[in-house]
Amino acid sequence: MARRPLPRILSTGGAQIARSRDLARTAAGGATDILHPLIALTRGLRRLAGAGRRKWADTPKDRRGPLFFLVASVILVVALVPYGPLLAAVALMAAAAWHGREHTAAAPKGPSDEQTKRLQSLYEALVPYFSATEDPAPLYAHGGDWGEAFPSYDFDDSGRVSRLRIRYPAYFRDGEAESRSRIERLLHAKSGRGREYHFRWDEEGNELAVTVLPPLPTDIAAQRFVTAPGETVLGFTDPTGVQRTLPLTDGEEQRDVPPVVWRTGARSTEPHLLIVGGPGSGTTTLVRSIALQALRQGDVLIVEGGGTGEYACLTGRHGVLAVESGLAGAVASLEWATNETERRLIAANRARQAGQSAPDDIRRPLWILLDRPTALGHLAVTAGRVDPQTLLEVPLRHGRAANVTVVVAEQFDGLDGVSEAVRRYTRARVALGPASAEELEAVLGVPPHTTPTSEVPPGRGYARLGSGPVHRLQVPATPDPYDDSTSEPHRRAVLGLLPRGSGVGGGVAVEQMVAEG
Numbered sequence: 001m002a003r004r005p006l007p008r009i010l011s012t013g014g015a016q017i018a019r020s021r022d023l024a025r026t027a028a029g030g031a032t033d034i035l036h037p038l039i040a041l042t043r044g045l046r047r048l049a050g051a052g053r054r055k056w057a058d059t060p061k062d063r064r065g066p067l068f069f070l071v072a073s074v075i076l077v078v079a080l081v082p083y084g085p086l087l088a089a090v091a092l093m094a095a096a097a098w099h100g101r102e103h104t105a106a107a108p109k110g111p112s113d114e115q116t117k118r119l120q121s122l123y124e125a126l127v128p129y130f131s132a133t134e135d136p137a138p139l140y141a142h143g144g145d146w147g148e149a150f151p152s153y154d155f156d157d158s159g160r161v162s163r164l165r166i167r168y169p170a171y172f173r174d175g176e177a178e179s180r181s182r183i184e185r186l187l188h189a190k191s192g193r194g195r196e197y198h199f200r201w202d203e204e205g206n207e208l209a210v211t212v213l214p215p216l217p218t219d220i221a222a223q224r225f226v227t228a229p230g231e232t233v234l235g236f237t238d239p240t241g242v243q244r245t246l247p248l249t250d251g252e253e254q255r256d257v258p259p260v261v262w263r264t265g266a267r268s269t270e271p272h273l274l275i276v277g278g279p280g281s282g283t284t285t286l287v288r289s290i291a292l293q294a295l296r297q298g299d300v301l302i303v304e305g306g307g308t309g310e311y312a313c314l315t316g317r318h319g320v321l322a323v324e325s326g327l328a329g330a331v332a333s334l335e336w337a338t339n340e341t342e343r344r345l346i347a348a349n350r351a352r353q354a355g356q357s358a359p360d361d362i363r364r365p366l367w368i369l370l371d372r373p374t375a376l377g378h379l380a381v382t383a384g385r386v387d388p389q390t391l392l393e394v395p396l397r398h399g400r401a402a403n404v405t406v407v408v409a410e411q412f413d414g415l416d417g418v419s420e421a422v423r424r425y426t427r428a429r430v431a432l433g434p435a436s437a438e439e440l441e442a443v444l445g446v447p448p449h450t451t452p453t454s455e456v457p458p459g460r461g462y463a464r465l466g467s468g469p470v471h472r473l474q475v476p477a478t479p480d481p482y483d484d485s486t487s488e489p490h491r492r493a494v495l496g497l498l499p500r501g502s503g504v505g506g507g508v509a510v511e512q513m514v515a516e517g
Contacts, residue, residue: 037097039100040096040097040100040101041093041096041097041100042100043100044095044097044098044099044101045092045096045100046100047099047100048095048096060245111153114159115155115159118155118159118161119150119153119161120146121190122146122150122161122164122187122191123144123149123150124142125190126140126149126168126183126186127141127142127144129172129182129183129186130149130168130169130172131169132169132171135169135171138169139167139168139169140168140169148167149166149168150165150166150167151165151167152164152165153165156212160192160195161191161192161210162212163209163210163211163212164191164210165207165208165209166207166209167207168206168207168208169206170206172206174201174203174206175203180199180201181437181447183208184197184199187199187210188451191210191212193453194453194455195212195213195453196213196215196450196451196453197210197211197212197213197450197451198210198212198213198449198450199451213238213450213472216236216237216238216460216473216474217236217474218457218459218460218474218477219250219477220236220248220257220474220477221476221477221478221489221490221493222289222292222476222477222478222490222494222497223248223249223476223493223497224296224497225246225248225259226246227246227261227293229265229297230263230268230365231261231262231263231264232261232263232264232290233246233259233260233261233262233289233476234259234260234261234286234430234463234473234475235259235260235286235459235463235473235474235475235476236257236258236259236260236473236474236476237258237259237260237472237473238258238471238472239258241258241469241471241472242258242259242260242261242471244258244259244261245257245258245259246258246259260463260465260471260473262428262465264365264405265365265403266400266401266403268400269427269466270428270465270466271399271400272405272406272407272425272426272428273405273406273407273408273426273428273429273430274408274410274418274422274423274428274429274430274443275287275408275409275410275429275430275432276409276410276411276412276415276429276430276431276443277409277411277412277430277431277432277433277461278411278412278413278432278433278434278435280458281433281434281458281459281461282432282433282459282460282461282475283371283410283411283432284306284310284371284409285458285459285475285478285479286409286430286432286459286475286478287369287371287407287409288311288478288480288494289475289476289478290367290369290407291314291367291369292478292494292497292498294365294367294405295318295319295320295498295499297364297365298319298364298365298366298367299319299320299321299364299365299366299367300314300320300321300367300369301320301321301322301333301337301366301367301368301369302314302320302322302323302369302370302371303324303325303330303333303334303368303369303370303371303373303388304323304324304325304371304372305325305330305370305373305374305376306325306371306372306375307326307375309325309482310371310480311323312480312482313480313482313498316501317498317499318500318501319499321333327379327383327385327388330376330388331380331385331386331391334368334388334392335391337366337368337395337404338391338394338395340366340404341394341395341398341399341402341404342398343362344362344366344402344403344404345398345401345402347359347361347362348362348401348402362402362403363403364403365403365404365405366402366403366404367405367407368392368395368404368405368406368407369407369409370388370392370406370407370408370409371409372410372411373388373389373408373410373418374389374410374417374418375414376388377417378417387419389418389419389422390419392406392408392419392422393421396422397421406422406425406426408426412435412439415442415443427465427466427467428463428464428465428466429443429444429445429463430461430462430463430464430473431443431444431461431462431463432459432460432461432473433456433458433461434453434455434456435461436452437452440452440462444462444464444470445467446464446470447470448462448470448472449469449470450472457474458475459475459476459477460474460475461473461475477490477493478490478494479491479494480494481494481495
């Protein structure tokens with residue numbers, strides 16, 4: 001049986017379809033060339049709108065009102081200026097065209113020979129820790145390739161590693177603190193000493209992110225911080241560690257810096273604070289900064305065990321109950337603090353039973369600040385008298401309900417003399433100055449996720465509030481204004497924060513210094 005010929009449309013349809021596709025591609029290419037400016041403007045407007053939305057989302061809620069008023073004012077002024085809308089439209093189109101242009105991605109460049117040697121050296125150093133003889137396909141082996149072990153990396157201007165992401169085998173014991181500590185010490189030594197590194201372990205993904213942290217600002221002077229009642233600024237930290245910032249004044253400039261805020265009061269989970277550091281580390285500076293902030297809404301009792309007169313500027317000030325440096329005065333002041341705590345508890349209990357609010361005299365916060373109490377304890381043992389630290393048990397145990405806060409500052413060499421009550425109830429901890437990882441862990445409870453450096457500026461350390469994370473900390477500069485070595489801007493900053501004097505002791509002298517300044 002003879003075959004019937006195919007229809008013409010089927011026999012020649014392939015060529016027609018191909019010609020149609022070519023025609024469509026040519027038309028699309030021509031339309032793209034013609035509409036390219038419009039496409040670029042649309043892309044630029046979309047990017048500008050996205051940037052505006054991100055800027056609005058990143059703006060704190062308390063600043064959105066002024067920002068909206070500023071934008072509305074600019075729009076109103078532009079609308080009233082002759083040719084203002086036309087010029088604004090031209091400027092908008094120019095900005096959209098600039099932001100809508102196509103960015104040609106630069107060809108990725110590999111590391112230089114010197115950088116390759118550094119990465120290979122790090123790889124070889126990690127081989128004994130990340131390899132096992134039973135592994136059939138080891139990720140780490142002597143003479144192996146570091147490319148798979150280090151997926152991403154960055155170098156600073158000096159040629160040293162500034163960021164590194166490390167993959168490690170699943171059998172590495174990353175859940176053990178000692179195993180992680182060995183790796184961190186090795187990377188600190190091989191990547192360059194004198195810098196502070198942050199380590200983030202991803203145990204689920206078997207990756208370790210190493211980042212070089214920038215130095216914290218040391219030029220922040222004491223000032224009135226914008227905080228709520230019951231909040232105390234201990235210092236400032238990295239922007240990734242906290243969820244808020246504080247507006248600060250630096251001369252005529254203003255900037256936002258992330259703070260470490262300690263909350264006290266009846267609802268605080270960490271009502272008392274322990275500060276530990278070495279000589280010249282800034283423990284007294286932090287206590288002085290806390291005292292100046294506490295005097296805004298409370299009363300302060302200061303016991304100075306060192307007897308160096310670091311708190312003479314607070315003597316006779318309004319709200320300062322006493323500044324004691326002798327054993328007899330310290331014992332008497334702390335005995336009164338114990339009785340005052342008990343009185344507040346009784347008054348608060350009676351008010352609750354009567355269905356009334358607490359009296360005003362017990363709602364005002366009371367701060368008990370002790371600097372180096374172990375020195376007074378040694379004198380008490382020698383003189384056969386009671387250790388002042390034993391008088392802190394009642395304020396420490398019942399201070400939260402009585403609105404009493406205790407702050408104890410001690411040096412590392414006297415940490416063994418700190419009483420058990422102080423260790424138990426001071427769940428907010430600060431460690432200042434150069435210290436080993438073991439010393440930091442003894443104070444904070446857990447080791448920090450950064451490598452401590454041997455040389456740090458005064459007031460530099462770590463803070464941990466309760467069971468929270470460990471934060472890097474830089475205490476605001478709050479020096480003794482009576483010290484001759486204090487700079488003039490810092491001296492004026494501290495004197496400006498002091499409350500008015502009561503005409504006793506150093507209050508009149510401080511007022512005279514402020515008037516002369």
